[in-house]
Amino acid sequence: xxxEWKGNPLHDADxxxxxxxxxxxxxxxxxxxxxxxxxxxxxxxxxxHPLIFDRPVDEITEVxxxxxxxxxxxxxxxxxxxxxxxxxxxxxxxxxxxxxxxNGDNPEVETIRGYQPVRYVLAEPAATQSAxxxxxxxxxxxxxxADALGDLFAPVWAALDQVEAEIRKDEEEEDLFDPDDxxxx
Numbered sequence: 072x073x074x075e076w077k078g079n080p081l082h083d084a085d086x087x088x089x090x091x092x093x094x095x096x097x098x099x100x101x102x103x104x105x106x107x108x109x110x111x112x113x114x115x116x117x118x119x120h121p122l123i124f125d126r127p128v129d130e131i132t133e134v135x136x137x138x139x140x141x142x143x144x145x146x147x148x149x150x151x152x153x154x155x156x157x158x159x160x161x162x163x164x165x166x167x168x169x170x171x172x173x174n175g176d177n178p179e180v181e182t183i184r185g186y187q188p189v190r191y192v193l194a195e196p197a198a199t200q201s202a203x204x205x206x207x208x209x210x211x212x213x214x215x216x217a218d219a220l221g222d223l224f225a226p227v228w229a230a231l232d233q234v235e236a237e238i239r240k241d242e243e244e245e246d247l248f249d250p251d252d253x254x255x256x
Contacts, residue, residue, distance in 0.1 A: 072090060072091075072094070073087065074086040074087050074089065074090035074091075082121075082122060084118060084121075084122055085118070088118045089118055089119065089122070092111055092112075092117060092118050092119045093108055093111070093119070095111060096108045096110065096111035108123070109123060112124060141185070141186055144162070144163040144186035145161075145163065145165075145186065147161070147162040147163060148160060148161055148162055149161070149162045149189060160189060161189060162188065162189055163186035163187060163188055163189065164186065164187060164189055164192045164198075164202040164205070164206075165185065165186050165202065165205045166183055166184070166185070166186075166187050166192060166198045166201040166202050166205065167182070167183070167184045167185075167201055167205070168182075168183055168197040168198060168200065168201040169181065169182050169183070169197070170183060170195070170197055183198065200238070200241070200242070203238055204238065207231065207234065207235055207238070210231060211231070214228060
């Protein structure tokens with residue numbers, strides 16, 4: 072088996088060595104799960120060790136708790152009554168955008184990153200834009216898998232192309248953040 076990294080890895084580990092180490096982690100006659108891979112990574116001599124055990128335990132614990140909190144946000148839905156009946160929609164959307172934060176005479180740029188309640192996302196155009204871009208990126212992440220099944224999903228990607236073009240058009244027409252709007256007059 073020959074391995075490559077899917078994208079741009081944040082490390083310089085050899086993908087073939089990593090893939091072989093993961094294969095070795097498999098129980099006899101089975102496939103490795105995350106616990107098997109962690110066990111394979113425990114020895115400091117393992118190629119997996121610096122990839123898995125890359126932070127102190129207390130720091131990892133906090134990262135884990137934050138990850139669990141984000142999972143909870145991602146799993147919640149709001150139940151909304153509309154004229155068409157009950158609608159279930161995500162309660163939180165993932166965003167990453169900048170806005171101006173009022174700080175007296177010196178406005179500051181504030182980065183908003185992470186899951187935000189849908190009511191805030193829908194109320195702020197930059198947040199709505201960011202949520203849409205994030206969702207498009209996630210959908211595009213499925214494209215290589217879908218394309219491997221043939222042309223079955225071609226209409227989906229064509230529709231997604233149209234949505235992306237519309238978003239780009241909106242971005243070009245409306246500058247969501249213009250520092251000149253806050254110059255002293």
